[in-house]
Amino acid sequence: MNGAQHILDAFHRHHIGTVFGYPGGCIMPLYDALVDDVGVEHVLCRHEQACALAADGYARASGKLGVCIATSGPGATNLITGVANAHRDSIPMLVITGQVASGMIGTDAFQETDVLGMTLGIVKHSYLVDSAEDIPAIMEEAMALAQSGRPGPVWIDIPKDILLTDVKTPTPEQTQTPSASTPDLSEALAMLREAKRPLLYSGGGVSLANAEDSFRAFAEASAMPGVATLKGIGNAGKHNPNDLGMLGMHGSRAANRAVEECDLLFIVGARLDDRATGKLDGFAPNARTIHIDADAAEINKLRATDVALRGDLSGILTAFTHEMEAQPLAIDDWRTQCQTWRTTGGFQAADNEEPLAPITGPAFIRQLSRITPDNAIIACDVGQHQMWVAQHYHFNHPRHHLTSGGLGTMGYGLPAAIGAQFADRQSTVINVTGDGSFMMNAQELATIRRYNLPLKLIILDNQCLGMVRQQQELFYNNRESQIDLDDNPDFVAMARAFDIPSLHIERTDQIRRGIETILAYDGPMLLHVAISREENVWPIVKPGASNKEMIDEPKRTTTAKKEQVA
Amino acid sequence: MNPTNKNAAPSYTLNCRMAQEAAAIERLCQVVRIRGFRIASMAVETAGDYFDINLTLEGSRPVAMLQNQLEKLHTVAEVVVKQPAAKLARHSA
Numbered sequence: 001m002n003g004a005q006h007i008l009d010a011f012h013r014h015h016i017g018t019v020f021g022y023p024g025g026c027i028m029p030l031y032d033a034l035v036d037d038v039g040v041e042h043v044l045c046r047h048e049q050a051c052a053l054a055a056d057g058y059a060r061a062s063g064k065l066g067v068c069i070a071t072s073g074p075g076a077t078n079l080i081t082g083v084a085n086a087h088r089d090s091i092p093m094l095v096i097t098g099q100v101a102s103g104m105i106g107t108d109a110f111q112e113t114d115v116l117g118m119t120l121g122i123v124k125h126s127y128l129v130d131s132a133e134d135i136p137a138i139m140e141e142a143m144a145l146a147q148s149g150r151p152g153p154v155w156i157d158i159p160k161d162i163l164l165t166d167v168k169t170p171t172p173e174q175t176q177t178p179s180a181s182t183p184d185l186s187e188a189l190a191m192l193r194e195a196k197r198p199l200l201y202s203g204g205g206v207s208l209a210n211a212e213d214s215f216r217a218f219a220e221a222s223a224m225p226g227v228a229t230l231k232g233i234g235n236a237g238k239h240n241p242n243d244l245g246m247l248g249m250h251g252s253r254a255a256n257r258a259v260e261e262c263d264l265l266f267i268v269g270a271r272l273d274d275r276a277t278g279k280l281d282g283f284a285p286n287a288r289t290i291h292i293d294a295d296a297a298e299i300n301k302l303r304a305t306d307v308a309l310r311g312d313l314s315g316i317l318t319a320f321t322h323e324m325e326a327q328p329l330a331i332d333d334w335r336t337q338c339q340t341w342r343t344t345g346g347f348q349a350a351d352n353e354e355p356l357a358p359i360t361g362p363a364f365i366r367q368l369s370r371i372t373p374d375n376a377i378i379a380c381d382v383g384q385h386q387m388w389v390a391q392h393y394h395f396n397h398p399r400h401h402l403t404s405g406g407l408g409t410m411g412y413g414l415p416a417a418i419g420a421q422f423a424d425r426q427s428t429v430i431n432v433t434g435d436g437s438f439m440m441n442a443q444e445l446a447t448i449r450r451y452n453l454p455l456k457l458i459i460l461d462n463q464c465l466g467m468v469r470q471q472q473e474l475f476y477n478n479r480e481s482q483i484d485l486d487d488n489p490d491f492v493a494m495a496r497a498f499d500i501p502s503l504h505i506e507r508t509d510q511i512r513r514g515i516e517t518i519l520a521y522d523g524p525m526l527l528h529v530a531i532s533r534e535e536n537v538w539p540i541v542k543p544g545a546s547n548k549e550m551i552d553e554p555k556r557t558t559t560a561k562k563e564q565v566a
Numbered sequence: 567m568n569p570t571n572k573n574a575a576p577s578y579t580l581n582c583r584m585a586q587e588a589a590a591i592e593r594l595c596q597v598v599r600i601r602g603f604r605i606a607s608m609a610v611e612t613a614g615d616y617f618d619i620n621l622t623l624e625g626s627r628p629v630a631m632l633q634n635q636l637e638k639l640h641t642v643a644e645v646v647v648k649q650p651a652a653k654l655a656r657h658s659a
Binding site: 116117120121124125126127128130145295296297299300301 | 587588589592593596600628630631634635637638639640641
């Protein structure tokens, strides 16, 4: 076998059945090997960035390794945003790029870029292969590394001549990741029992550690009030009465109030991101902290913790669950207080029941949440619609919510939804996007059509970059700058050009029928939703301010019925 | 971020042993820079399959945070921080 065939052999041994890629000159040996391979399905996207983002969506939805492939030079540079996205959100990903032939490296050859050098800051690790004999061992190590500890992207850059060289070295044994031990919980347990107002604060680390079940068991056994980061949404399930929803810049008043008042933060798989904490000095000012994380570097990174527990989240949470079942926490008053805040300070928005009224983003998302099945996967883009989904859609599982948390990548949602649909062919997968984000990877409509994926696409179209407009309105004296998108294409006609049927709605009484129509359609379908340009996401914390300085929606004169959703 | 003010920031010496591989030194320097430290001096020796790297660093952030980040690098075998750095080393850049 040559180097390229060894790569496919490694895919087979690790049961990698789906990869996302785009061919080109220096990666041709691998694509030549793919011709004879029936065990790996190669998904041809229409842009390398979409390959990486689709691999990301595949990994998030499935919990498996996402794989993307591209050629040297522009193929590799186009991957970078998607790989950076995976890096910031700790997504397990293997990236394989062709490189110019070994002897040509450093000569400014055609389609040569220093991939290793330019990607150092966005990978967990990377390799420039200088011998074909190393490929089997590097593949083995890279796949283990991408998925172990705190996951992340691992990039292998392989010169074309090395892909073509016969390999004589035998394939190494599969790397076994040693199981992490459970640390001593006694100090943390004592602190938890002493606390009068403990608060569970969970993030994306829960699902990254495949600890969803043990987290939910702990949340129920402790009955501790809880808040979640953007990536932690769904950790507690949709029916937990103690879940206060998302905290932070666009979090609920209930969640931010609970953080402000708690005397103990029980942090699970979260990294105290600035969008969640606001100004760090004002975050949980009265609380001691217990921090559970797989990554030692996150402990004490931004705030000194009182007790750190590093290791396997599932094992640690299970041990805590046993303790909670044996002796429940005596926090009835605090729990009642938080439930009161949940009632009065959850996400609220005016649902205008006037049939001819324009559609608002929150009203649409709430309808979507009611109508879609529990196992639906929602892939968002970035902007106002992303926050409306986070606030108003009720997720029952964190892997059902695909969102670009750390990097905030506009254009993420459509390719991520493609990846998720390949990960789970049976589930309903919906890309909720905005008109700005949609245009950043709109070429992937062709990928949906090519594979006849039954994806549902929903564009909340406000004819502008809404989140930027909102911040310009609130924090830049309403001086709008470069946010108008009122020359958007006709999205309905655009979808039709890709042979994807579509529907346009603009009135409140059309919401339900619009959603039901696309869900019932046997194949891909786009729903174009015209919404107001002036709608904002509420509440909001000014960037850099403390969460207690949260700004609520100004009072509006309306006869609309207030609906409690959180 | 901008390099920290070399006149005000504390100084440290840091010894790092890491495997010899493509871009090893760049990888180390990238982490040092992005985590808010300035390299005042640097010496590299090879020891078998490893580099032994001695750095004098300046930065106002907690050096333990940098140590944690360096220890995460797959090819780093050991990181030892000595503080404060010797006065001579501090001005040797």
